[in-house]
């Protein structure tokens with residue numbers, strides 16, 4: 650979704666703002682408000698707010714009822730609580746996709762306890778997938794990329810993966826059975842989860858992050874090996890801030906192609922053809 654994760658510079662602060670000053674580099678993720686009182690908000694998971702968080706782009710402002718315009722604007726007014734200091738050393742354009750794509754893969758990696766020695770497989774190497782590989786590798790996991798073909802092998806290894814397993818390589822797929830503690834599936838097109846479930850280790854988890862529609866699962870594929878099926882999306886304020894600190898420490902940003910905002914149609918056309926490595930970022934400074 651365009652315009653829902655962005656970075657910029659503080660140009661003005663409200664009278665009650667203490668965390669930011671004019672000139673501070675700042676980042677905004679895909680939610681900008683929530684009820685603040687439900688159990689999810691209390692748990693620091695504003696992204697799961699029971700009365701639905703206010704989306705940064707195309708949401709309805711909780712205060713004045715207006716439609717939020719996200720990064721498609723010269724300026725954006727945001728509550729201090731939903732703005733994040735952009736750590737020095739992170740390129741603002743390449744850091745922007747961390748704010749939704751990054752935290753979407755960060756939360757499950759953290760909640761599933763991924764760390765040194767964990768065996769992680771990432772299916773799909775797009776905006777979510779390439780960040781999942783970078784973050785899993787930086788967390789110390791032995792990381793593998795699952796792909797339809799061999800085409801992305803070089804890309805996978807460059808991102809730090811140990812290996813790419815192509816679905817077409819039936820012998821390798823069979824050998825990898827029960828081989829991963831966590832499989833993060835970032836493929837957005839509808840697909841059968843069974844081949845990925847087969848790769849999950851006993852008590853491990855297949856986490857579906859790409860396709861958010863209905864799927865069919867054979868419960869037997871979960872029963873044998875006590876496997877778990879999960880999902881996640883976006884991030885709470887705490888996890889987002891934690892993820893940004895981690896990325897700054899490890900020098901992690903997204904692989905991006907920056908285009909002037911006037912070329913948005915080029916970006917959308919190429920996105921439709923899956924022709925991007927791995928995220929487009931629009932530079933809005935040409936609006937001035």
Ligand SMILES: [Zn+2]
Nearest residue numbers: 684687690698
């Ligand atoms: Zn809430």
Ligand SMILES: [Zn+2]
Nearest residue numbers: 650679749750
């Ligand atoms: Zn997103």
